[in-house]
Every structure is written in C-alpha cells, then in structure tokens.
Amino acid sequence: MKILDWYILKRYLLTFFMLVILFVPIGIIIDFSEKVDKIIANEASLNETLEYYLNFTIYFANLLFPILLFLSVIWFTSKLANNTEIVAFLSSGVSFYRFLRPYFFGATIVTIIGIWFSMFLVPKASNGYNEFKYKYLKRSNAVEKPMDVYRQINDNEIIYARNFSLARKTASSFTLEHFEGQELKFKISASRLQYNPDSINMYTLSNYVKRVVSKREDSLIKQNKLDTVLPFEFDELTPVRYIAETLNYNELKEFIAQEKRRGSPNINRYLIEVYRRWSIPISTFILTLIAVSVSAIKRRGGMGVNLAIGMALGFSFVFIDKVAVTIAEKSTINPFLAVWSTNIVFAIIAFYMMKKAKR
Incomplete structure (x- = not known):
C-alpha cells in the first residue's frame, strides 16, 4: 500500500x-x-x-x-x-x-x-x-470616507466626533470626556478639530469649551480657537480599509483588542x-x-x-x-x-x- x-x-x-x-x-x-x-x-x-x-x-x-x-x-x-x-x-x-x-x-x-x-x-x-x-x-480611494467616530482612546478618555476625514485631517462636533473611575472629571467640546502636522498630536480646536466638573459647581473655559495637544494620533482613528489584511496573526489579534477598547465600528x-x-x-x-x-x-x-x-x-x-x-x-x-x-x-x-x- x-x-x-x-x-x-x-x-x-x-x-x-x-x-x-x-x-x-x-x-x-x-x-x-x-x-x-x-x-x-x-x-x-x-x-x-x-x-x-x-x-x-x-x-x-x-x-x-x-x-x-x-x-x-x-x-x-x-x-x-x-x-x-x-x-x-x-x-x-x-x-x-x-x-x-x-x-x-x-x-x-x-x-x-x-x-x-x-x-x-x-x-x-x-x-x-x-x-x-x-x-x-x-x-482617491486609499482611505475610508469621512465617518462618525466614537472611541475609548485610553483607560480614562473617550472621544466622539462627526465627519472624520483622514485626507483633510479634520473633524466636526468633537467631544473628549475624561473619567477617573466612573466619575466624569472634565469634558472638552469644539465645533471643529484640525490636526496640526508641525507638532506631534497638536490640534486646533474651534469654538473650544472645557467644562470642569466638581462636587459643588462646574466651571467653564471658552475660547474661539485653541491650539492644544490631545492624547491620540489622528491616523489611528480612521484606519485604511485594508489594515486587517496587512497584519500577521499575532498583530491582528492585538489590533482587534485595541480596537474593541476604542469602540471601533x-x-x-x-x-x-x-x-x-x-x-x-x-x-x-x-x-x-x-x-x-x-x-x-x-x-x-x-x-x-x-x-x-x-x-x-x-x-x-x-x-x-x-x-x-x-x-x-x-x-x-x-x-x-x-x-x-x-x-x-x-x-x-x-x-x-x-x-x-x-x-
């Protein structure tokens, strides 16, 4: 045989x-x-x-x-x-x-x-x-079309924005919420977010509002325009459509765990x-x-x-x-x-x- x-x-x-x-x-x-x-x-x-x-x-x-x-x-x-x-x-x-x-x-x-x-x-x-x-x-089709994003970017902070555009490096109706445990400490909002490529994680926020939450009374900080550093990289929020295909198995598993924490759609x-x-x-x-x-x-x-x-x-x-x-x-x-x-x-x-x- x-x-x-x-x-x-x-x-x-x-x-x-x-x-x-x-x-x-x-x-x-x-x-x-x-x-x-x-x-x-x-x-x-x-x-x-x-x-x-x-x-x-x-x-x-x-x-x-x-x-x-x-x-x-x-x-x-x-x-x-x-x-x-x-x-x-x-x-x-x-x-x-x-x-x-x-x-x-x-x-x-x-x-x-x-x-x-x-x-x-x-x-x-x-x-x-x-x-x-x-x-x-x-x-012209290298990235995803502008989309709404809702993600947990780290253990303490969650962001939401509409119309993220990787090509233009912009977003609208931006919100960042900072928690410590289950308690909200402050909330940042802006009508428009623009990434500044000259510095790492530097952004320009239009109609900036920061609400600091305290036990007795909340405080508000407002500015028409503010340049500030935010704890995320813009490219990470709208990954290219073929990203999963390009990662080996171990990298893909780690990437999925990260995206789950961020609330990726x-x-x-x-x-x-x-x-x-x-x-x-x-x-x-x-x-x-x-x-x-x-x-x-x-x-x-x-x-x-x-x-x-x-x-x-x-x-x-x-x-x-x-x-x-x-x-x-x-x-x-x-x-x-x-x-x-x-x-x-x-x-x-x-x-x-x-x-x-x-x-």
Whole structure:
C-alpha cells in the first residue's frame, strides 16, 4: 500500500503546484495589461512595479487557492478513474476510506502551508500590494470616507466626533470626556478639530469649551480657537480599509483588542479576517473530499463531465463564501458563523457525496 499512497500523494501535490505555476502568470499578464497605462501615467518606478508583482503573485495565489486545489484533485483523480486504476485499487481489497488516506495526507501538507501563508506571508504581501495599488492605481480611494467616530482612546478618555476625514485631517462636533473611575472629571467640546502636522498630536480646536466638573459647581473655559495637544494620533482613528489584511496573526489579534477598547465600528470586519485565515486552509479537506467523490466515478462523458461538475461546485463554494462574508460585514450576524457557514454546508455535501461514491 505504500506504493499506492506515494503514487497518489505525489500526483496530488504535483498537480496542485503545477496549476498554481500555470495560472499565476496568466493573472499577472491580465493584471499588467489592464493597469500598465496607470502605472506609466503615475510614474511608478521599475523596482516598485516589480515588487508589486511579486506581492501580487502571493496575493493572487492565495486568492485562487481553493479553486486551484479543487480542480487539481478532480483532474488527476478523473485520469485515474478513466484509466480504471481506481477500480483496480478497490478490486484488490482496498476500502474506499483507505483509498482516501493519501489524499488527506496531501490535504494536511497543503493546509499547513496554507496556514503559514495566511498567517504571516500573505499579510506582508498584501501590505505591499495594497500600498502600491492605492498610491498609483486608486489614489482617491486609499482611505475610508469621512465617518462618525466614537472611541475609548485610553483607560480614562473617550472621544466622539462627526465627519472624520483622514485626507483633510479634520473633524466636526468633537467631544473628549475624561473619567477617573466612573466619575466624569472634565469634558472638552469644539465645533471643529484640525490636526496640526508641525507638532506631534497638536490640534486646533474651534469654538473650544472645557467644562470642569466638581462636587459643588462646574466651571467653564471658552475660547474661539485653541491650539492644544490631545492624547491620540489622528491616523489611528480612521484606519485604511485594508489594515486587517496587512497584519500577521499575532498583530491582528492585538489590533482587534485595541480596537474593541476604542469602540471601533469595524470589529466584525477584523474578526472576519481572523476567522478566514483558518477557514480557507481548513477547507482543503472538504474540497478534497468533494473532488474525489465527484471524480472517482468513471462517467460516460469522461473527464469533461467531472470538470464541469467540479467547477460548478468550486465556484459555488467561492460565491457562497463571498456572500456570507459580505453579509457579516454589513450586519450584526456572528462573524464566526458567517465565515464557517460555507465550510459547514459543504462538509455536509462532502459526506453525502462520499457515501454515494462509496456505493
């Protein structure tokens, strides 16, 4: 049986990596043909462009990972079925479950590589990929649109403001409340806040009002305009939209804990990124089981029928996953259930198809 195991394992890994090697250059060529005008117009240097496409290779390979794995397993398993090799294996007394063992060995290897990629390598590549894209290709969309912000910036202070604009470094209806324990000590408010780039954390407040709370009588301090230091950096309040993609797993967990303390409205988006870094590599086992179940049967239409069924299932997997993630980002649905729902649904399909293929 070791010969059979090594034979299938070798085909599993080689076919998968060959598809990656074949499809990634196609993606690079298509991407370059679409963006070459903008790259030239915005005067991106050769080194920056080469670095962008190195990062794009990693980013694109990770994006296509589920589909390429699925198609590779269907491809070489269908060839085994068409050559009646699977019939020979099973006729020799090998059970269908035993036949699946080398597939799951291969899936384990790919999963480990996928987890390492998604935890550490892909975030680094994503950072370079997105920085180049927003610097040279989408300059106007590099940051979030102006939004309302309500955050706890440290253990004692909470801020609120409307229309934070990272591009203009301004905000309106600004309020800062300072607590000691549960007791409010003072409150600062201003109609407009303007960041002063000449000094660290220096801001100009228009229509400044400071209310100092005491047990007997509150006191008010008013000024038309005041330059003062505030205990936060402006950039931290409106993080760029792709920030979660660029942090490795440990950094992302720390970032989420920090954002929870600040009351960030984007927590679901960040949690989705955490869960996806596990769910996509783990889906390797589910996709492998479905692919084997589809292609282990010798069909009258040959390999083409298996590939058609496989592509329909593979793209359904990606489509449902994208829909679930989008819904979770825009609603109060539990992000863990949203991310893992696709794996759960297709795991049920996989076990049903495995039972059918076994018969």
